[in-house]
Amino acid sequence: MERTYSACAFDIDGTLTVRGEEYIPAFLQDVMARSCMKIPMAVCTARNRSLAFEKIAAMFPHAADPTYCQINFVFICENGSIGFFYDATTKNYKEFYRVPYPYDERQRQLLFARLKNRLEGKLGDAFLNEISMGFRPLDFNDADHAAVAARSREVAEIIASELASNDPKRTLKIGDSGIGVNVYPADGDKVYGLKQFAAFLTKYRGINFSEKIQEIVVVGDQPQSGGNDDVFLNGEAGTPFTVGETNPDSLYPLPVFDKVGKILEGPEGTAFLLDNLKFKNI
Ligand SMILES: [Mg+2]
Numbered sequence: 001m002e003r004t005y006s007a008c009a010f011d012i013d014g015t016l017t018v019r020g021e022e023y024i025p026a027f028l029q030d031v032m033a034r035s036c037m038k039i040p041m042a043v044c045t046a047r048n049r050s051l052a053f054e055k056i057a058a059m060f061p062h063a064a065d066p067t068y069c070q071i072n073f074v075f076i077c078e079n080g081s082i083g084f085f086y087d088a089t090t091k092n093y094k095e096f097y098r099v100p101y102p103y104d105e106r107q108r109q110l111l112f113a114r115l116k117n118r119l120e121g122k123l124g125d126a127f128l129n130e131i132s133m134g135f136r137p138l139d140f141n142d143a144d145h146a147a148v149a150a151r152s153r154e155v156a157e158i159i160a161s162e163l164a165s166n167d168p169k170r171t172l173k174i175g176d177s178g179i180g181v182n183v184y185p186a187d188g189d190k191v192y193g194l195k196q197f198a199a200f201l202t203k204y205r206g207i208n209f210s211e212k213i214q215e216i217v218v219v220g221d222q223p224q225s226g227g228n229d230d231v232f233l234n235g236e237a238g239t240p241f242t243v244g245e246t247n248p249d250s251l252y253p254l255p256v257f258d259k260v261g262k263i264l265e266g267p268e269g270t271a272f273l274l275d276n277l278k279f280k281n282i
Contacts, residue, residue: 003239004278006207006215008035009042009076009194010270011229012055013177014221014244016043018266020145020179024059028267033062033069035274038281040205042074042197044190044218046175046182046228048129049077049084049093074200078132079175079184079228080193085200097196099188101131102171108133111166115183118162122155125180132184135159140179149178156181156226175228182228190232194218198237214239217277219270223247243269 010016016024016032024032035041036059045052052075063069067088075084075093084093101108112128115135119126125136137151156176163172163183173186198216201207209215216237220229221244233240235252242253243265256269264272 002278003214004280005039005217005239006209006280007040007042007197007201008217008219008274009044009197009238010218011190011220011222011232012043012045012047012052013179014266015219015270016055016267019221019244020141020143020148024055025267028271029059029062031271031274032059033064035279036069036072037064039279040072040074040201040207042076042194044076044080044193044197044220044232046079046132046134046177046180047077048127048132048134049075049082051127052077053093074197076190076193076197078129079173079182079188080190080196080232081131081184081188083193083196083200085204096200098131099185099192102185111183114166115159115162118158119155122151122158131188132182134180134182136180145178152176152178152180159183174226176222176226177228178222190229191234191237194232194237213237215280217241217273218253219243219273220253221245221266223253229253241269241273243267 060066060070070086071088082098083096087094112133116126124138124140127134135155137155142148156174159174171186172183175182198209198213218238218240220233222229223233223242224245233253240253241256256264258264
C-alpha cells in the first residue's frame with residue numbers, strides 16, 4: 001500500500017536551493033507554501049536560526065495564509081542541536097529544545113579561537129552559534145562546486161585532527177555540508193532534531209507517529225559518509241530521500257525519479273516529492 005505522510009523535513013543548501021546558489025527558486029517557494037498550508041514542515045540545517053530564516057522567510061508570503069504557514073514551519077538549526085517555532089501571539093521565535101554543549105562556555109570559546117587559528121588562511125567565514133560553531137572555506141561562493149567541496153573537506157580534516165586531542169571522549173561531531181563545516185554536540189545531530197520535531201507535533205498538534213517516525217518525509221543532499229546529512233538520511237528516522245549525492249550501498253536515502261525515470265536533483269526533486277507523495281490532511 002502506498003504510504004501516506006504527515007510532515008516534511010528538509011535540509012536547505014542543495015535541497016531547497018540549487019547548490020551554491022543564494023535563494024530558493026520561486027517555483028519551489030510556491031510548492032512549499034501550498035504544501036505548508038496542509039502539513040507541518042521543518043528545515044533541519046547546519047545553519048543558525050538567523051541564517052536559516054534568511055533563506056526561508058521569502059516563502060511565507062507565497063502562502064494563502066502567510067501567518068498560518070509560518071506557524072506550520074519549524075526551524076531545527078545548528079545540525080539538530082536546537083529547535084524554534086513561531087509564536088504568533090508574540091510574533092517571535094521560541095526555542096523548544098536545545099542539546100547542552102558538552103563543555104563549559106569558556107572552553108567552547110577557547111576551542112573556537114583555537115580552530116580559527118589552526119585554519120588561518122583557509123577560512124572565508126566562521127560563526128560561534130548558540131551551541132555549534134561553523135566554518136566556511138575560502139571563496140565558499142565560488143561557482144566551482146567541486147573546488148569548494150575540496151576546500152570544505154580540507155577544513156573538516158584539519159578540525160578532525162584538532163578535535164582528536166581537544167575532545168578525546170568524542171563528545172563533539174563534525175558535519176561537512178560541502179560548503180562549510182559544523183562542530184556540534186554528538187548527541188544533537190539531525191536525527192535527534194527530527195525526533196524533537198515529531199515530539200513537538202505530537203505534543204502541540206496531536207499527531208502520532210510510529211517508532212521510526214516514517215510518516216515524516218526527510219529530504220537532503222549530502223548522505224555520503226562524513227556529509228552533513230549522513231545521519232539525517234540513513235533511515236534511522238523518517239523516510240529519507242536524496243536530491244544530491246547517493247549512497248548506492250544502502251536502501252536509504254531513496255533517489256527521486258520523475259515520471260519517466262529521470263533522477264531529479266536539488267529544488268526540482270524536492271518540489272516533485274511535495275507534489276507527488278501522498279500526504280494526510282492534517
Ligand atoms: Mg545540503
